[in-house]
Amino acid sequence: MKDVPLNNAEAQRLGALDTYDIFDTESEQEFDDLAALASTICDVPIALITFIGADRQTFKSHFGTDLTENRREMSFCNHAIASTDDVMVVPDARLDDRFSDNPVVTGITQISFYAGVPIINEDGFALGTICVYDQKANSLSPNQVKALKSLAKQVMDKLELRRKIRQLEKTNHELLNSNVLIQKFASMAAHDIKNPLSNVLLGSQALKIRYEKQQYEGCLKLIDLNISSTQNLLQLVDEMLEYSKSPSSLLVNKREFSLNGLLKKIINMQIIPKGIKISIPEENYEIFTSLIAFDQIILNLLSNAIRYNDKQEGLIDIRFEQDDEYYKLEMEDNGTGIPAQYHEKIFTSNFTLGQTDRNQQKGTGIGLSTVKDLVTALNGSINVTSAPGTGSTFSIRIKR
Numbered sequence: 431m432k433d434v435p436l437n438n439a440e441a442q443r444l445g446a447l448d449t450y451d452i453f454d455t456e457s458e459q460e461f462d463d464l465a466a467l468a469s470t471i472c473d474v475p476i477a478l479i480t481f482i483g484a485d486r487q488t489f490k491s492h493f494g495t496d497l498t499e500n501r502r503e504m505s506f507c508n509h510a511i512a513s514t515d516d517v518m519v520v521p522d523a524r525l526d527d528r529f530s531d532n533p534v535v536t537g538i539t540q541i542s543f544y545a546g547v548p549i550i551n552e553d554g555f556a557l558g559t560i561c562v563y564d565q566k567a568n569s570l571s572p573n574q575v576k577a578l579k580s581l582a583k584q585v586m587d588k589l590e591l592r593r594k595i596r597q598l599e600k601t602n603h604e605l606l607n608s609n610v611l612i613q614k615f616a617s618m619a620a621h622d623i624k625n626p627l628s629n630v631l632l633g634s635q636a637l638k639i640r641y642e643k644q645q646y647e648g649c650l651k652l653i654d655l656n657i658s659s660t661q662n663l664l665q666l667v668d669e670m671l672e673y674s675k676s677p678s679s680l681l682v683n684k685r686e687f688s689l690n691g692l693l694k695k696i697i698n699m700q701i702i703p704k705g706i707k708i709s710i711p712e713e714n715y716e717i718f719t720s721l722i723a724f725d726q727i728i729l730n731l732l733s734n735a736i737r738y739n740d741k742q743e744g745l746i747d748i749r750f751e752q753d754d755e756y757y758k759l760e761m762e763d764n765g766t767g768i769p770a771q772y773h774e775k776i777f778t779s780n781f782t783l784g785q786t787d788r789n790q791q792k793g794t795g796i797g798l799s800t801v802k803d804l805v806t807a808l809n810g811s812i813n814v815t816s817a818p819g820t821g822s823t824f825s826i827r828i829k830r
Contacts, residue, residue: 726804762823
């Protein structure tokens, strides 16, 4: 028997073969049917679907023989996958120097004729063959060769489909585990936030009662702001808890609400530095969408517009319009601005410009990526036009 020199890419071929999970698996009817069809088409008694491992050949399907594997060095198919030909035909192995002393030829099986077509994956690796044998000299017609090639392609298509299904199942399982972890974290974080907020609310209400008696008007205004902000945050935390239990509620629980009412509530929650003016639409639009998602989108954009405004007279203009298909929101400011090369990157997770805000704090890179995720979840899009020193305009379109 003549040894077949290994291809330089043998390690990669074996790695590719492993991804199809073929070795040491049970026979399957869909492959057995293809082997039986190969035997019938080629009019020979034996047909195999085989794959070549590091040191052995396994028969995924075997028709006309009870054998299920062979040593690689004794395999006809080992020569077939090493060849550059799209089919290897051995009319009479007894007269072929490569196989004349092969135990498969000289032994009890008495193989004389062989024809095999490599099974090649999408990366070009020959994983094995679909092959036919006869115990007498034989040959194939051009139509039989064509049919055998077609069957080899069907085998590969089935293997590729099954591999991709397994990969999808694995990915879905990982996503499910990830979502469970996120839900648990959101629930835990929401509970951790809610308890101190409740204490702040109770303390503020107690202070209000005391200062009402003493008529400290300035303190009362601050306390009222503290109470209203805390109540709004508690409502948001309750919505976070609901979302952590059922992420689908973000999109399912849509309702109608007043845009201006939402904007005023969010603005009242902010500590707005002296000199910054915020304008909102004059018309009071009614919107039907996810309130918690819309709330978070505006809250993030507005807080950024306030934090990164370095002008003595800061301006933030919130505009809104709608048509039959979309809600369209724009938020324009005259703040520090964003260089053009970062207009896409700012929406990616954990990316920051390295800028400090009014309080000399740096961003986390979470806010705008979350905004983009929420807008996308609402079947919308977001983009920014901006330049350093001239401010930014964030434009959002959300499907109605």
